Amino acid sequence: MKLASLPRVPLATLPTPLHYAERLSVALGGPQIWFKRDDLTGFGMGGNKIRKLEFLAADALAQDADTLVTGAGPQSNHVRATMAVAAQLGLKGVAVLHGSRPPETQGNLLLDELFGAEIIFTNNPDRAQLDARIEAEAERLRQEGRRPYVIGRGGASSLGSTGYVAASLELLTQLVAQNLQLDYLICATGSCGTQTGLLVGAAWLQPGYQVLGVTVSRPRQECLTRIEKLAQETITLLGLNLIVSPAEIKVNDDYIGPGYGIPTPACVEAIRLVAQTEGIMLDPVYSGKAMAGLIDLIRRGEINQQHKVLFLHTGGAPSLFAYQPALSRPQ
Ligand SMILES: Cc1ncc(COP(=O)(O)O)c(C=O)c1O
Structure with a gap:
């Protein structure tokens, strides 16, 4: 395993906090929800x-x-x-x-x-x-x-995805310390590098959660193909002896709406709900749509009160200010 020997420039403030979103969990009446605050990686206004x-x-x-x-x-x-x-x-x-x-x-x-x-x-x-x-x-x-x-x-390269293999190890350490067994890890998926790293990390560490990507741009099938290829390249780069089988790659493309970078009403609702229950800012392009996906899966009962869910907050809040017309409350 070559993770520890790959050259790395320390930029992020790590580990990022694990936050139990109690008020959001209650508001949604469903599973217990934690946030992995990768919006707080710190450097250059943070994010994944x-x-x-x-x-x-x-x-x-x-x-x-x-x-x-x-x-x-x-x-x-x-x-x-x-x-x-x-x-x-x-x-x-x-x-x-x-x-x-x-x-x-x-x-x-x-x-x-x-x-x-x-x-x-x-x-x-x-x-x-x-x-x-x-x-x-x-x-x-x-x-x-x-x-x-x-x-x-x-x-989105094998080297880039390695960042999220390392993050998986960081997360597992936090979960072990808190004696917390998750059922799902949900993230926004764009170029697919983050989800790939999380999947390789999960295949390596066997933390027992399912990784679910909510794509904000590419259709599901395109994501599946990209992730399968990128996972294999990342495994090879790291000298790991494992496989990410196609069955483990879960991508949902129901929440893109009219297109990449166009906020949907559900995305705006998600941004407001998380801001008003947790004081945490999502963004209108990535994390807002991923949260809209989580909220919908809870409302449809696919994720329920029995489940423990981690939402990977991948950042993106700087773009909020460019979306003022879509986000500000009608007066
Ligand atoms: C805030 C945010 N979340 C999620 C993603 C998606 O990550 P990836 O491109 O690794 O799929 C991006 C990508 O730009 C992003 O900026």
Whole structure:
């Protein structure tokens, strides 16, 4: 097992707290719900991406890179976290964002600017074209004499997923200390790296909970295919002798709504409920939709009073401010 020997830049404040959400559990009249507060990983305004970047940034330094290049939408938490890491390590940060510059520089986009990133808009709304553009910008940087390190969208690589294999060990240590046996671990799934790491971690540590991803963008089948492949790559990277069988990969795509980054009424309800029962901020793109999924599964009785559930809070609150029209209460 190579987890302990992989190069890692310490960025996150760990372990993140395990919080029993008593008032939310009562409000939903269902299972006992805990939050794993990965919104509080701390660095660069936190979130799940910091755990992935500990391994990815170490690899960039090992390759003597002087620039981190990545891309996504203007409100990407992954891009913001990567630009924060670039600043911390004294590297140039280049953010390739699909679409055109929004009228207001808010939320994560504002933070990208504050972290000193070079920001490039593709002026093309097609997310599928982004990977090629990221590569093209990396090539441009090479021509300029720089040494770019490309981090693929979402940091979804075996190295990135390793962050959540390590997180699984951290979580198990907390569960053992609290004598807590969970039935489900629920998370938001985007590029699939987080869920993959959690699944590999569960296959390795056998904590007895089922990992359930609520996808916020890709259809279920696409997630299943990506996770199966990425899990195998992560297992190989870590030198583990185990398999994540397709039957263990559970992804629910019922809560995407009209599309990625478009908050649904259930997502807005979930954000308000968690804010008003626990004082915890979810986000309108990822954790709000994942919580909308958990709430619905409870209301439909699929997750019930007998169950103990962990909600992995993957962060994302900086984007709240860019979604003010969708979120503020009608006056
Ligand atoms: C707040 C938040 N939650 C969840 C996710 C999904 O994680 P992954 O891309 O590893 O599936 C992301 C990805 O950007 C995110 O920013």
